[in-house]
Amino acid sequence: MSPSVPLQEMIRAIRSARTQCEERGVIQRECAAIRAQFRQADNEGRSHNLAKLLYVHMLGYPAHFGQMECVRMIASPRYSEKRVGYLGAMMLLDEKQDASLLITNSIKNDLSHSSQFVQSLALCTLACMGSAEMCRDLAPEIDKLLRSSNSYIKKKAALCAVHIVRKVNELGELFAPAARSLLSEKNHGVLHGAVVLITELCERSPETLERFRKSVPELVHIMKGLVLSGYSPEHDVAGISDPFLQVRILRLLRILGHNNEVASDAMNDLLAQVATNTDSTKTAGNAVLYETVLTVLDIKSESGLRVLAVNILGRFLLNNDRNIRYIAMTSLQKIVGTDHIAVQRHRGTIVDCLKDPDASVKRRALELSLALVSASNIRSMMKELLNFLSTCPLELRAQAASGIFAAAERYSPSQRWHIDTILHVLTTAGGDVRDETVPNLIQLITTASELHCYTVHKLYRALLQDISQQPLVQVACWCIGEYGDLLLKGDCQEIEPVQVNENDVLDALETVLQSHMSSPTTRGFALTATMKLSTRITENVDRIRSIVSIYGSCIDLELQQRAVEYNALFKKYDHMRAAVLERMPIMEKNSTGQTNGETTGELVKEVQPVKVIQGQPPTQPPASQVCDLLDLLGDSNDSGKPSSSSAQSSNNTSSPGGDLLDLLGGLDLMPPTPVPTIPVYEKNGVNLTLSCQKQSETSLIVTLTASNSTDADITTFTLQAAVPKSVQLLMKAPSGDHLPACGTVKVTQVVVLNNPNKVNLKMRIRVSFTSQGVAFQDTVQVDSLPECR
Amino acid sequence: MGGKMRFLLLFSRQGKLRLQKWFTPLTDREKKKVIRDMMMMVLARPPRTCNFLQWRDLKIVYKRYASLYFCTGLEDQDNELLTLEVLHRYVELLDKYFGNVCELDIIFNFEKAYFILDEFLMGGEILETSRMAVAGSLEEADTLQETMEEYMSRPAY
Numbered sequence: 001m002s003p004s005v006p007l008q009e010m011i012r013a014i015r016s017a018r019t020q021c022e023e024r025g026v027i028q029r030e031c032a033a034i035r036a037q038f039r040q041a042d043n044e045g046r047s048h049n050l051a052k053l054l055y056v057h058m059l060g061y062p063a064h065f066g067q068m069e070c071v072r073m074i075a076s077p078r079y080s081e082k083r084v085g086y087l088g089a090m091m092l093l094d095e096k097q098d099a100s101l102l103i104t105n106s107i108k109n110d111l112s113h114s115s116q117f118v119q120s121l122a123l124c125t126l127a128c129m130g131s132a133e134m135c136r137d138l139a140p141e142i143d144k145l146l147r148s149s150n151s152y153i154k155k156k157a158a159l160c161a162v163h164i165v166r167k168v169n170e171l172g173e174l175f176a177p178a179a180r181s182l183l184s185e186k187n188h189g190v191l192h193g194a195v196v197l198i199t200e201l202c203e204r205s206p207e208t209l210e211r212f213r214k215s216v217p218e219l220v221h222i223m224k225g226l227v228l229s230g231y232s233p234e235h236d237v238a239g240i241s242d243p244f245l246q247v248r249i250l251r252l253l254r255i256l257g258h259n260n261e262v263a264s265d266a267m268n269d270l271l272a273q274v275a276t277n278t279d280s281t282k283t284a285g286n287a288v289l290y291e292t293v294l295t296v297l298d299i300k301s302e303s304g305l306r307v308l309a310v311n312i313l314g315r316f317l318l319n320n321d322r323n324i325r326y327i328a329m330t331s332l333q334k335i336v337g338t339d340h341i342a343v344q345r346h347r348g349t350i351v352d353c354l355k356d357p358d359a360s361v362k363r364r365a366l367e368l369s370l371a372l373v374s375a376s377n378i379r380s381m382m383k384e385l386l387n388f389l390s391t392c393p394l395e396l397r398a399q400a401a402s403g404i405f406a407a408a409e410r411y412s413p414s415q416r417w418h419i420d421t422i423l424h425v426l427t428t429a430g431g432d433v434r435d436e437t438v439p440n441l442i443q444l445i446t447t448a449s450e451l452h453c454y455t456v457h458k459l460y461r462a463l464l465q466d467i468s469q470q471p472l473v474q475v476a477c478w479c480i481g482e483y484g485d486l487l488l489k490g491d492c493q494e495i496e497p498v499q500v501n502e503n504d505v506l507d508a509l510e511t512v513l514q515s516h517m518s519s520p521t522t523r524g525f526a527l528t529a530t531m532k533l534s535t536r537i538t539e540n541v542d543r544i545r546s547i548v549s550i551y552g553s554c555i556d557l558e559l560q561q562r563a564v565e566y567n568a569l570f571k572k573y574d575h576m577r578a579a580v581l582e583r584m585p586i587m588e589k590n591s592t593g594q595t596n597g598e599t600t601g602e603l604v605k606e607v608q609p610v611k612v613i614q615g616q617p618p619t620q621p622p623a624s625q626v627c628d629l630l631d632l633l634g635d636s637n638d639s640g641k642p643s644s645s646s647a648q649s650s651n652n653t654s655s656p657g658g659d660l661l662d663l664l665g666g667l668d669l670m671p672p673t674p675v676p677t678i679p680v681y682e683k684n685g686v687n688l689t690l691s692c693q694k695q696s697e698t699s700l701i702v703t704l705t706a707s708n709s710t711d712a713d714i715t716t717f718t719l720q721a722a723v724p725k726s727v728q729l730l731m732k733a734p735s736g737d738h739l740p741a742c743g744t745v746k747v748t749q750v751v752v753l754n755n756p757n758k759v760n761l762k763m764r765i766r767v768s769f770t771s772q773g774v775a776f777q778d779t780v781q782v783d784s785l786p787e788c789r
Numbered sequence: 790m791g792g793k794m795r796f797l798l799l800f801s802r803q804g805k806l807r808l809q810k811w812f813t814p815l816t817d818r819e820k821k822k823v824i825r826d827m828m829m830m831v832l833a834r835p836p837r838t839c840n841f842l843q844w845r846d847l848k849i850v851y852k853r854y855a856s857l858y859f860c861t862g863l864e865d866q867d868n869e870l871l872t873l874e875v876l877h878r879y880v881e882l883l884d885k886y887f888g889n890v891c892e893l894d895i896i897f898n899f900e901k902a903y904f905i906l907d908e909f910l911m912g913g914e915i916l917e918t919s920r921m922a923v924a925g926s927l928e929e930a931d932t933l934q935e936t937m938e939e940y941m942s943r944p945a946y
Contacts, residue, residue: 008897015896051900058806058899060821080934087903094814117930127912129814152926159911166912189917196914234919237874244918247871287870294868322839327869358838 006048011055027061038069046073047084054084054091067092067099074106079118082110086121095131104134111141116152119145123156127163135164139171146178151187158182158193162200172201176208183218188235188242191222195248202255213256216263220270223249227274238282250274250291257299264300271296275308286316286324290331297335310335310342317349322358329353329364336371347372351381354388359395366396370403378411382421390428397432401425405437415448416494419455423472427462430469438474443587445479453492456483460500463508468517474525477512480505481529482584485536502537506530510547520556527551527559531566535581545570588730676786677705681767684776685710686717686739688767692785698758702751702785708739710771715739717769719749724762728754739769761785793913794872795847795862796823797906799895802856804828807895808902812913827851827860841869852876856892875915882909885924904930 010030017023030052037049050069057063070092073085093100103125110122123145126138142164145157161175179201182194202209226241226249235242253271257264274292279285289312296309316328329350336343350372353365366388373381382404389400404425412418422441425433445455459476467473480487484505491497512518512526527548534544548570551563569577681688687709693701704721708714717737723729734749755761761784768777799808806824815823830842831851842849844862850872851860859876863869880890882905887894895902908923910916917923 007900011897055899058809060806083904083930083934084900087900096814096816115933117933124907124911128812155916156911159914159916162914163912188919189922192915192918234921237878242918243871243874244915247868248915251866251868283870284874287868287874290870291868322837323841323870323873326839326841360839360841360843 006045007051007055010052014055014059027056027059031056031061035065038066046076047078047081050084050088054088057091063092067097071099071102071106074103074110079115082118082121086125089125090128094129095134100129100131101134104137107134108138108141111138111145116150119153120156123153123160127156127160130163130167132167135167135171139164139168139174143174143178146175146182151185151190154182154185155187155189155193158190158197162193162197165197165200165204169204172204172208176201176211180212180215183215183222188245192245192248195219195245195252199248199252199255202252209255213260213263216253216256216266219249219253219256220267223253223270223274227270227277238284239279240282240284240288243284243288246274246288247291250288250295254295254298257295259300261300267295267299268302268305271301272305272308275305275312280315283321283323286319286321290316290327293331297331297339306339307342310339310345314346314349317346317353322356322361325353325356326358326361326364329361329368333364333368333371336368340372343368344372344374344377347377347381351384354384354392359393362392363396366392366400366403370407373407373411375411378407378413379417382408386421386424386428389425394432397429398434401429401433401437405433405440409440409444415444416451416454419445419448419451420458423458423462426469426472426475427466430472433471438471441471441475442478445475446584446586449586451494452479452483453486453489454494455479456487457492457495457498460487460505460508461498463512467512467515470519470522473512473518473522477509477522477525477529480509481525481532484529484533488537502533502540503543505533505537506540506543506547509533513547513551520558523556524558524562527562527566531562531569532581534570535578678782678786680704680765680782681778681780683778685712685714685771686767686769687743688719688765688780690763690782690785695752698754698756700753700755700761700785702753702763704749704751704765705746706739706748706767707743707746708741709743711741712772713738713741714769714771716775717747717767720766720768721751722764722766723753724759726755726757726759727761728756730754793864793867794875794910795864795913797910798824798827798858798860799902800824800828800858800860801892802832802858804832807857807892808899808906810903810906810910823862827862831858831860840873850876854880857895875910878920879906879909881920882923885920886927 013030014023014026017026034049034053034056037043037045046069050066050073053063053066053069057066066088070085070088073081074089076082076085089100089103093103107122107126110118113119113122123142126134126142130138139161142157142160145153146161148154148157158179161179165172165175175197179194179197182190183198185191185194198212198215202212223246226246229241232241235245237243240246253267257267271292274288275296278288278292280289293309293312296305301309310332313328313331316324317332319325319328332343332346332350347369350365350368353361354369356362356365369381369385369388373385385400385404385407389397389404392400405422408418408421412421422437422444426437426441445452448455456479459472459479462472463476463480486492487500487505488502509526509530513523513530518526530544530547534541537544548563548566551559552567554560554563569580573580677689677691679687680690685708686706688704688706691703691705693703695701704719706717706719715738717734717739719731719734721729721731730752732750732752734747736745736747739745739747751763753761763782763785764779765782766777766779768775770776793812795811795813797808797810797812798806800806809820809824811820826844827849830844830849834842834851840850840852842851847862847864848867848869849860849862850869851858852873853859859880861872861876863872883890883895883902886901886905887898905923905927908917908926917926
């Protein structure tokens with residue numbers, strides 16, 4: 001086709017402009033000329049003019065004044081003008097423009113033009129920018145064209161129908177019969193269009209999907225033909241016969257076979273054949289294999305076929321081509337929950353991909369590696385992950401750090417290992433960890449009581465090395481304050497002993513206090529730690545006194561407040577200082593992680609296991625008891641996740657320094673107000689009452705008291721409790737499970753609730769016990785807990 | 790709903806747009822944002838990295854051919870490997886049509902690049918899988934156009 005000389009001259013002129021300003025000048029002149037030409041009624045170069053305008057538009061300059069010209073050109077009888085006119089419409093008009101409605105009539109006429117190329121222009125434009133209204137208007141025309149004898153038109157009509165269905169869902173019904181008959185076409189273009197149309201119809205309507213399931217054998221037959229056919233020059237791509245069509249058929253089969261045994265069975269052999277026979281040396285073959293794998297994994301396939309599919313992904317992981325490794329990992333990520341064991345087999349390769357220089361591949365490898373951590377591989381996986389953390393790109397560090405923490409929390413083989421791992425992360429990537437790491441770690445350290453000495457020594461040494469990583473410094477300060485006595489004693493069996501004297505420790509804390517690298521929060525930690533040491537050291541208490549008094553005039557309000565209060569503790573309340581600063585109790589955490597792939601119930605700490613109840617199988621795992629209990633909560637609509645599945649820190653963590661202040665705040669108290677008690681259950685001899693005490697804005701202590709009003713003993717008395725989803729619950733151990741006759745001794749059990757969202761507090765309590773050989777179980781719901789001061 | 794391309798962009802190493810095809814309606818402002826983001830992301834990629842990226846809720850597939858980047862955005866269900874083949878096919882079609890195509894061909898004959906595209910893709914889906922069929926249709930359409938032009942420019946005696 002001969003080039004458009006006027007167009008090319010203009011392009012040359014624009015390109016020879018040396019500056020942006022010059023270019024703008026050229027464009028302005030050209031646009032003025034184009035405008036003038038548009039105004040002329042009948043001229044030869046109309047299509048060239050519009051083409052020029054479209055070029056200018058592509059450079060980013062405004063071209064709305066060309067919209068009407070497009071409308072005019074489309075209506076012209078000349079093919080060359082129609083062609084550029086429709087192109088202009090696709091570029092300048094979209095369904096949001098009013099002018100687009102004006103071309104509806106032209107399109108309608110052109111759809112039944114004698115020349116297939118004119119028809120094609122109309123179809124193409126409708127499929128590109130047709131609004132819902134235009135689509136509704138012209139749908140019957142399209143349906144007619146779907147039944148034409150001309151393959152060229154049929155294939156275009158099919159994709160036009162796809163666009164119409166996307167715009168106006170209900171019109172799917174109209175096209176279904178024609179789509180069905182197109183499946184018997186031989187022409188690949190038409191067949192491809194038909195498959196795309198059927199896919200679209202099935203995705204949008206379950207009834208249509210049901211009907212098209214009958215076409216599975218036909219699709220399988222077509223696919224077999226493609227796979228087994230010899231070389232066809234027209235459709236061959238790198239040894240695969242029409243991979244585009246194969247992939248679309250596979251995708252349609254996936255939709256039809258999903259959740260349907262019969263359909264899945266019918267395609268099983270074909271999928272196995274494609275999976276084993278497709279040449280995987282080039283991208284085309286791998287594209288088909290990839291789609292096959294996706295299909296196998298999404299339908300109800302035989303286990304053998306599934307294993308085959310996962311193995312293909314495993315082979316992909318070893319492929320030299322990065323693209324293939326990338327998509328393999330994306331797919332494995334999707335199935336790591338359901339086919340965990342199969343994916344585990346490829347763990348080694350996945351972990352190797354952590355070292356891939358490509359950032360996209362690294363990211364996928366990280367996500368997948370974290371998903372594959374389990375109790376059996378935790379040690380080796382952690383080694384790899386920590387290695388990764390020290391060399392990974394910055395944008396992945398936060399994700400890697402949190403993933404490592406989560407994995408460590410769930411699968412630590414020992415507390416010391418856990419603490420070491422966290423310390424390692426803090427020293428390597430301390431700046432990228434999330435905020436809640438600090439209280440979580442502190443809570444963890446308090447529970448590992450045998451390791452306090454070891455931990456404080458390690459942290460102290462880390463602190464001496466580097467005070468720039470804030471989370472590390474905060475944890476270190478807290479530990480030094482809390483366990484300073486252990487630090488100074490010097491002997492610790494797990495670590496080489498180093499003599500630490502009081503002045504060194506105070507020096508370290510003062511360095512943190514004074515450093516410009518320390519954040520205000522960190523300095524708060526350091527000050528409180530210094531204060532705590534006043535009861536743990538013997539010689540340098542005066543030094544502490546002076547540090548604290550200096551900060552009494554600090555500019556930072558928080559520090560100043562603390563310092564003033566600590567001063568007060570030294571002066572007026574010195575008799576209380578030892579008690580106030582003594583060792584903290586172990587903080588209970590009320591969450592557990594979920595285990596990876598292992599489903600046998602892990603005992604959830606807080607809920608007491610239910611003893612055997614008459615009629616229930618004795619081996620029922622406690623975890624399912626928890627779920628059962630939560631299902632009782634009709635108000636939370638979704639199937640219960642354990643109320644304690646968030647890994648957030650427990651009830652009482654404001655910063656530990658804050659706890660101290662709360663204690664001081666509580667020193668000048670009014671006498672305790674009487675706590676309201678309400679009866680909750682009175683049946684079969686058991687009297688259960690409930691009382692609450694407000695601990696803070698969001699936390700509450702509920703005490704359940706049970707007594708026996710019959711004259712026979714009650715045994716195996718247990719309570720379970722469930723609360724709304726957003727509330728965290730922690731049940732302490734009951735005082736006993738034996739209720740002697742006549743209420744001589746009561747059983748109490750404390751439940752601690754944390755209600756951060758301040759939802760209405762309801763509680764469902766399940767009472768179980770045995771009395772005179774008969775087992776009882778009952779449930780009672782408390783709709784609102786009594787308000788308490 | 791899965792399975793189609795949202796847009797196809799061709800741009801040079803210097804960030805000049807050579808072709809833009811949109812398969813969903815977007816405002817001019819949204820289009821400009823997409824173009825900016827795509828250029829920024831793709832031009833920043835070091836060599837020998839994989840051809841797939843994640844952007845918002847789309848998978849981005851791009852490939853460099855000489856001085857031009859071919860870049861497309863896919864919905865979640867799409868097969869990225871096949872999309873690489875789609876981009877390659879388009880380049881082959883351009884090459885066949887122009888004979889050893891280069892960026893200048895696409896600059897000076899941009900409308901033809903669109904015509905070729907429109908015989909290959911429609912509504913974000915593949916329209917014709919046979920190279921020969923596409924080439925054949927283009928030839929016929931061009932002949933029709935020329936015939937008309939010749940006819941129109943013949944002296945009227």
